[in-house]
Amino acid sequence: MDSSRAARTAVVVGAGIAGLTAATALARGGWQVEIVEISPAEATSGWGLCLTGPSLRALAELRLADSCLTAGLGMATVTHVDASGDVVDRVQLPRLIGARQPAMAGIARPVLHRILYAEAERCGVVVHRGLTVLAVEQAESARATAETSEPVRVRLSDGTVRQAGLIVGADGIGSSARTLLGLDASVDYHGQMVWRALLPRPPWATGIHHFAGQTNTAGLVPISGNLAYVFLTENGVDQSFLPDAGLAQRLQQLLEPFPGRVEELRSLLTGSDSVVRRPVRTTFLEGPWHRGSGVVIGDAAHAPAPQMASGAALAIEDGLVLAEELGRHESVGEGLEAFTVRRRQRCRTVVETSVAIAGLEQAQRHHDAYALVDACHQQMAEPA
Ligand SMILES: Cc1cc2nc3c(=O)[nH]c(=O)nc-3n(C[C@H](O)[C@H](O)[C@H](O)COP(=O)(O)OP(=O)(O)OC[C@H]3O[C@@H](n4cnc5c(N)ncnc54)[C@H](O)[C@@H]3O)c2cc1C
Numbered sequence: 141m142d143s144s145r146a147a148r149t150a151v152v153v154g155a156g157i158a159g160l161t162a163a164t165a166l167a168r169g170g171w172q173v174e175i176v177e178i179s180p181a182e183a184t185s186g187w188g189l190c191l192t193g194p195s196l197r198a199l200a201e202l203r204l205a206d207s208c209l210t211a212g213l214g215m216a217t218v219t220h221v222d223a224s225g226d227v228v229d230r231v232q233l234p235r236l237i238g239a240r241q242p243a244m245a246g247i248a249r250p251v252l253h254r255i256l257y258a259e260a261e262r263c264g265v266v267v268h269r270g271l272t273v274l275a276v277e278q279a280e281s282a283r284a285t286a287e288t289s290e291p292v293r294v295r296l297s298d299g300t301v302r303q304a305g306l307i308v309g310a311d312g313i314g315s316s317a318r319t320l321l322g323l324d325a326s327v328d329y330h331g332q333m334v335w336r337a338l339l340p341r342p343p344w345a346t347g348i349h350h351f352a353g354q355t356n357t358a359g360l361v362p363i364s365g366n367l368a369y370v371f372l373t374e375n376g377v378d379q380s381f382l383p384d385a386g387l388a389q390r391l392q393q394l395l396e397p398f399p400g401r402v403e404e405l406r407s408l409l410t411g412s413d414s415v416v417r418r419p420v421r422t423t424f425l426e427g428p429w430h431r432g433s434g435v436v437i438g439d440a441a442h443a444p445a446p447q448m449a450s451g452a453a454l455a456i457e458d459g460l461v462l463a464e465e466l467g468r469h470e471s472v473g474e475g476l477e478a479f480t481v482r483r484r485q486r487c488r489t490v491v492e493t494s495v496a497i498a499g500l501e502q503a504q505r506h507h508d509a510y511a512l513v514d515a516c517h518q519q520m521a522e523p524a
Contacts, residue, residue, distance in 0.1 A: 158438025159310030162459030180270035193236035198456035214242025217347035225400030278432035315440035430476035442487035445494035
């Protein structure tokens with residue numbers, strides 16, 4: 141036995157969606173959990189998020205779906221518009237949390253984080269901001285592990301040390317915890333930059349809209365009664381930095397070739413200082429996701445491209461499955477192995493599908509991309 145069930149102290153690295161939900165699920169399972177988060181301020185990266193059916197279902201399991209639906213905006217349809225501005229399809233997504241409930245929701249990222257953070261704290265999780273992990277030492281030998289139920293020694297950036305039964309790397313696609321655990325992965329760039337900007341919600345925006353363009357794709361996701369975000373996926377570009385000051389003007393230019401409703405969105409964008417631009421990058425750990433009493437979850441283990449809008453679902457499901465498998469197994473090592481076995485194929489499918497969609501978008505094969513997205517959403521509707 142590598143560490144006994146009595147070992148109930150966990151250090152989680154990263155207070156993103158994966159870290160906060162895993163910490164909550166572990167705390168409810170009896171673990172004492174501390175999170176170390178490198179950012180000194182509340183996470184606000186990206187302006188909005190689409191919570192698909194599996195995200196809502198996982199949040200419902202954490203009893204947080206109602207708060208998210210109240211703070212965000214529930215939706216049921218995705219409308220596909222072609223390059224001439226004509227509606228070509230309207231897809232109804234499966235309603236996974238009840239026939240009378242929305243199929244998905246748009247929500248502002250800071251709002252979602254506040255909900256997840258408040259619940260973690262309510263469950264007794266301690267979050268340390270402005271802190272990271274510098275070193276992880278694991279008691280590898282049988283003798284050493286028999287002597288301690290907390291075989292992981294974690295050295296933090298404030299000079300303090302934690303002795304824990306479990307370390308969870310939930311620090312995103314560029315994970316340092318992954319490297320410290322010796323679980324290296326490659327991160328791939330796919331020749332696309334994703335743009336997002338906040339707008340006042342037009343009254344017709346009650347679901348997601350996708351607009352196919354001649355070169356790029358765009359879309360709109362409502363995130364509350366008053367707000368929506370416009371997104372644009374720019375194809376065939378190098379990973380480069382643009383200063384914030386020029387972002388709004390450049391996004392306006394990129395949206396210019398789109399007809400119809402996108403013209404209205406451009407006019408709403410005037411003066412927006414809320415534009416973000418991010419590279420489309422993915423990773424998937426082909427090798428083990430755990431070593432000793434350490435494991436990586438969320439984007440640190442499997443980061444899909446944003447086109448599937450499923451990274452949050454995978455991250456929240458990870459936390460739930462991790463707590464469940466650790467509660468079910470006598471040793472942490474067995475629990476982590478069971479977690480990986482349960483999660484690997486589902487996460488691989490989403491990452492690989494998202495990469496395929498990025499390729500289809502760049503080849504202007506929008507119909508094939510939509511079909512692939514729909515098929516993957518159907519697969520994701522199956523329980524985690
Ligand atoms: C542009 C874009 C749009 C997206 N849109 C959607 C969408 O609509 N729907 C959806 O489901 N998914 C979407 N995704 C994916 C989704 O955002 C991610 O899958 C999800 O945020 C993963 O959560 P995470 O907690 O694993 O990682 P992250 O959200 O990256 O959180 C990691 C946390 O760890 C912290 N951290 C990093 N390094 C360290 C360190 N060394 N020490 C301590 N802390 C550290 C970070 O500050 C952060 O708080 C999108 C992604 C992008 C890039």
